[in-house]
Amino acid sequence: MSPLPEANDFFGWVAWILEEYSGMLLAGAWKTMVIAVIATAIGCLIGFAVGIVQTIPANRRENPVRWFIVGLAKLIMNIYVEVFRGTPMMVQAAFIYYGAAMLFNLHMETFRAALLIVSINTGAYMAETVRGGILSIDPGQTEGAMAIGMNHMQTMTNVILPQALRNIMPQIGNNLIINIKDTCVLSIIGVVELFYNVKSITGATYAFFPAYTIAMVLYFILTFTCSRILRAMEDKMAGPDSYDLAMTDMLLGEGTMRIKPNRAETNADYRAHKEHGRDIGSREGGTD
Amino acid sequence: MAEVIIQVQHLSKTFGTNTVLRDMDFTVSEGDVTCIIGSSGSGKSTLLRCINLLERPTTGEILFHGVPINAKGSDANAYRAKVGMVFQSFNLFNNMTVLENCMVGPIKVLKKDPEQVRQTALRFLEKVGMAPYINAKPRQLSGGMKQRVAIARALTMEPEVLLFDEPTSALDPQMVGEVLTVMRQLASEGLTMIVVTHEMAFARDVSSHVVYMSDGVICEEGTSQQIFENPQNLRTREFLSRFTNR
Ligand SMILES: Nc1ncnc2c1ncn2[C@@H]1O[C@H](COP(=O)(O)OP(=O)(O)OP(=O)(O)O)[C@@H](O)[C@H]1O
Numbered sequence: 266m267s268p269l270p271e272a273n274d275f276f277g278w279v280a281w282i283l284e285e286y287s288g289m290l291l292a293g294a295w296k297t298m299v300i301a302v303i304a305t306a307i308g309c310l311i312g313f314a315v316g317i318v319q320t321i322p323a324n325r326r327e328n329p330v331r332w333f334i335v336g337l338a339k340l341i342m343n344i345y346v347e348v349f350r351g352t353p354m355m356v357q358a359a360f361i362y363y364g365a366a367m368l369f370n371l372h373m374e375t376f377r378a379a380l381l382i383v384s385i386n387t388g389a390y391m392a393e394t395v396r397g398g399i400l401s402i403d404p405g406q407t408e409g410a411m412a413i414g415m416n417h418m419q420t421m422t423n424v425i426l427p428q429a430l431r432n433i434m435p436q437i438g439n440n441l442i443i444n445i446k447d448t449c450v451l452s453i454i455g456v457v458e459l460f461y462n463v464k465s466i467t468g469a470t471y472a473f474f475p476a477y478t479i480a481m482v483l484y485f486i487l488t489f490t491c492s493r494i495l496r497a498m499e500d501k502m503a504g505p506d507s508y509d510l511a512m513t514d515m516l517l518g519e520g521t522m523r524i525k526p527n528r529a530e531t532n533a534d535y536r537a538h539k540e541h542g543r544d545i546g547s548r549e550g551g552t553d
Numbered sequence: 554m555a556e557v558i559i560q561v562q563h564l565s566k567t568f569g570t571n572t573v574l575r576d577m578d579f580t581v582s583e584g585d586v587t588c589i590i591g592s593s594g595s596g597k598s599t600l601l602r603c604i605n606l607l608e609r610p611t612t613g614e615i616l617f618h619g620v621p622i623n624a625k626g627s628d629a630n631a632y633r634a635k636v637g638m639v640f641q642s643f644n645l646f647n648n649m650t651v652l653e654n655c656m657v658g659p660i661k662v663l664k665k666d667p668e669q670v671r672q673t674a675l676r677f678l679e680k681v682g683m684a685p686y687i688n689a690k691p692r693q694l695s696g697g698m699k700q701r702v703a704i705a706r707a708l709t710m711e712p713e714v715l716l717f718d719e720p721t722s723a724l725d726p727q728m729v730g731e732v733l734t735v736m737r738q739l740a741s742e743g744l745t746m747i748v749v750t751h752e753m754a755f756a757r758d759v760s761s762h763v764v765y766m767s768d769g770v771i772c773e774e775g776t777s778q779q780i781f782e783n784p785q786n787l788r789t790r791e792f793l794s795r796f797t798n799r
């Protein structure tokens with residue numbers, strides 16, 4: 266061990282802690298990131314699942330059984346969302362961790378408990394975000410999908426959620442950043458993440474200010490890096506502003522390829538025309 | 554005599570206390586081009602949406618090849634896959650390119666082979682003059698182009714009937730022509746179509762059957778000649794004179 270700095274030598278203490286405890290700090294930061302990233306991802310999946318259920322259309326008169334089941338599912342989802350948004354995550358952590366131990370004799374490994382708690386908590390927030398994201402999509406998109414025969418699930422996964430996902434990317438990023446910071450409350454159940462380790466360091470050194478300064482900087486580096494990465498991802502998802510004109514000759518290289526329509530023998534002459542289809546409609550220019 | 558595809562029988566639709574359609578009856582046979590005309594609010598869109606089950610009829614029956622499709626337990630999605638719809642506001646999928654818009658239905662709903670679907674989609678995009686734009690996203694296209702893609706999307710499903718709800722009403726005048734040209738071509742090829750439109754010239758020239766609606770009932774129907782040259786009903790005459798006097 267290198268010699269201890271003077272009690273009021275701030276930079277000396279910072280340097281000393283970094284030298285002595287860098288492994289512990291990095292391990293803590295890594296654990297924090299792993300929990301935040303995985304739990305945010307799982308939370309998003311939960312949020313999407315809940316959001317899909319909450320937007321299932323059900324008509325009491327048309328199909329009462331389905332209406333009842335869907336209604337019950339929506340009620341359960343609503344209770345879940347309200348309870349987990351309406352209580353502090355720190356209390357939820359203790360409640361679930363000690364509750365599992367006492368009621369079910371289930372002694373969770375702290376890391377798994379951490380993932381579970383942060384995921385469930387994030388899911389409750391994401392559910393509302395996803396529902397809002399789904400409702401913000403033009404109803405014409407749903408009608409377009411229904412008109413070609415898609416069911417609710419197909420409409421959601423192919424048309425609505427990809428658009429909703431793009432719209433709610435900023436909130437997903439927000440959730441990730443909140444989770445990076447809020448994993449520190451998990452120290453209550455003994456999860457060894459960044460805050461837990463910083464606390465241990467202050468317990469051993471009593472260098473509170475230098476240690477928490479380092480914690481501030483580390484947390485900020487984590488959140489700032491993530492927000493930049495997410496911003497870049499958002500830009501990428503927005504897609505390019507231009508598109509390439511396709512050369513039709515290339516596309517239709519095997520233009521003589523025959524297509525076997527597999528529908529009933531209706532519109533026979535219409536189909537005959539299609540097979541030798543002529544090109545109509547204006548084709549001039551890139552902009553009308 | 555061509556086979557009857559769709560029969561609407563005693564169809565009524567009520568929104569709350571507002572009865573929008575009452576006791577509608579009409580029949581569409583294979584190869585028919587049925588134009589539905591009528592003033593705003595007369596229930597044309599509602600009728601079309603009932604035929605495609607985007608709205609549930611309150612009472613009455615819709616038969617598809619003689620089979621009731623709004624009965625309990627019948628598969629609405631499978632039916633919709635056979636009856637295409639082109640909307641006034643296009644409703645192209647914003648998250649997909651032009652080509653993907655056309656391909657997603659046949660692949661996901663009809664479970665067809667993607668390569669085969671691709672060829673079909675390209676052929677219909679070529680037909681509507683949109684083949685060069687297969688990589689474009691809807692937001693990059695003009696209204697007329699979007700509507701032509703929407704028609705190609707519907708055609709790629711190879712529907713038995715294609716419904717159009719005022720397909721040119723949201724378009725600038727110079728783009729109306731390009732869409733109507735496509736529709737004329739489809740009609741001449743024998744595609745069964747039901748078209749709600751305010752384009753009287755199109756209705757007069759292209760339709761085999763014209764339905765004039767007013768206040769949720771069919772006021773008069775007949776061949777294009779009967780309706781446009783010798784309308785019997787006073788209201789039909791009034792309605793048509795508003796168009797011809799312009
Ligand atoms: N979802 C709905 N809820 C309540 N009323 C509706 C609904 N949809 C339509 N209506 C009413 O039904 C009537 C007929 O509407 P519809 O859209 O079918 O008319 P339209 O003939 O298509 O008119 P336009 O030429 O303006 O498109 C209108 O009075 C409208 O207000």
Ligand SMILES: [Mg+2]
Pocket residue numbers: 597598599718719
């Ligand atoms: Mg309308």
